[in-house]
Amino acid sequence: MRATYFLPRDLHPAAWWLWALGLAVAASRTTNPWLLLTIIAVAGYVVAARRGAAPWALAFRMYLYLAGCIVCLRVFFRLVFGGAEGTTILLRLPEIPLPAWAAGIRLFGAVSAESLLGGLYDGLRLAAVVVCLGAANALANPKRLLKAMPPALYEMGTAVVVALSVFPQLAESVLRVRRARKLRGGANHRRLRALHAIVIPVLEDALDRSLRLAASMDSRGYGRAALVRPRQRVATGVLMVLGLIGVCVGGYATLDGSTPRLLAGPVLVLGVVVGLLGFHLAGRRVQRTRYRPDRWRPPEVVVVLSGVGVAVTLFATSTVDPTNLNPSLLTLSWPALSWPPLVGVLLGVLPAWLSPPPAPPHAGAGHDAEEVSA
């Protein structure tokens, strides 16, 4: 049992996505910098421990750069557009006078520690969500995710997977082109020309790749329209889109504590029901079989439970002690933290040890390698 549990293999991609979404939901519930930094560190460690060698797995550092940019921009904007909320003035920049029609907007001027910290906390929250999504992209194989989609979602799923894999592939292209330039010894050019020499091959690469992807999808039978009456197709389409909109609105309202409760539960349930109806109708007309489907085994369950556990603990603690999750900035002090949310966030690191390591490249994953090159 133990031996088969830890046998190197790639986990079901949906398991990693659910884990990462659990972490992201937890991050969206709090602005406490301790919790957010812990979430980022947890996601980073699990990625370092359990990612494969595929191109999308190597793009994780790009998400980290993006997260860093987000934090810096948020803090910088507080600096530019007036951050005098609060009493601890850190520095007084000369204020740029604006005409009367721009009343309410301020350029520079006094900058207080409170407003900078407000920007930092806010930016960290978004950064943590971005890092969680990056972790999902690094750990889950997007092509196998597409394979695991329910039949009714093929059209939509194809679009989503293509969209999701654009960023990792661009990042991989950039890395590859830079490596090639280094090997050619062309790294001594001026910066502008270097940019030129990277951007054009990357764009060309992206175009080539999408054409290749389109061709390979075509040859595999994607986009095949079964014999369905137009009216039925419109009906299923409308049902699915309405259902998805309902799920989106309901999900947002559930996560955001300040929206009316009427939008949360009822709309979510309604959306799920309508969407499932659409799924059912659409699934009836799609007859597809899967080649070597991914199986849902104990490690997948453990990974999902750890992600869901993080989200659930932060939801539970936000009703018990809301004070810590949104630290007040009006008395400037170190943000306080209590144990339950911290322990809850640490549940997320369990997959680093309790999931099997990824399959080594070119070993047992023949069809994988083939798919990568396709």
Next chain:
Amino acid sequence: MTAGPRRALGVVAAVLVVAATAPHAHAVDQSRGRPGFCTSDTGVTVVVDFQQLGGTTLVRCNPQATSGTGLDALKGAGFQLAGTQRWGEGFVCRIENRPSAVEEIPIEGDTDYRESCVDTPPASGYWSYWHAANGCAWEYSQWGLKNRAFIQGGFEGWSFSLNATADTNPAPRIAAVRPGTEGQPCGGSSDEGRPSSTNPNEQQGDVRPNPAEQNSAQRQQPPPGGTAAPDTPGPATASGADPAALPPPKPRPSAGTPAPAPDPDHNVAFAGGENAPDVNEVLRQQSGASRYAPWAAAGLVVLLVVAALLTARRRGRARDS
């Protein structure tokens, strides 16, 4: 994997260090203001009446001789306030940590409402803002606390309004009469105390008219449900445009001459807040926060980042070989 987290951590550490070295604010700040009424014409007396929230009404004096806003009066008297996350100090949602995040307020339609101070508080449970000249009746402020100048020798009042309408908002239950001036006629005009200073270079303690700020500031009736608040660019609403270029806010018609204050003998019991517990301490107890948890979190973050870097390097080597 290598440079990203390190750089991000550097930025975070730098700002946190800056924050930690800044001075700390305290509860009823005994170093600011004095307990009880002001004794002379200078300064402003601030009354905080918790009404149905329970708790002794607080009366403190801000002896500030220069002009200032309602916010300056409140802070200068030593009160500890919290603004909403959305509007900042332009909308006070807690005074002396009441209603706290763990306190259930029975507002209409939501009997176990808790004030999370994220968005505008509901119209059925918020801090109403009052003012009065010495010897006059309390008047509901038509302006936000950042937009009116307090009356020298007068009163500023904060009273928690629970399930009240615009007509039934409870005024502070302390008559706006300084001890020793009983029987004197309602002195001075208690008009809206228009903003006075026009010096844009003063950062704190001056009053600057700013139409954009009025939108976000506390007015007679907070938008119902807290959703209809006008869309001003969040924290950037702090005043800054040249006040000379802006029309001063127009005072709204008030109900003629101010009525005289009721008899101070009917005042409720009050205190100066000398024995109020430290708000930061109360917050720590209410939240169950631990002194060691932040250290544990910091240690874990460092540990995880180092472990991630080591793992990434080891696996990178294994891949290259």
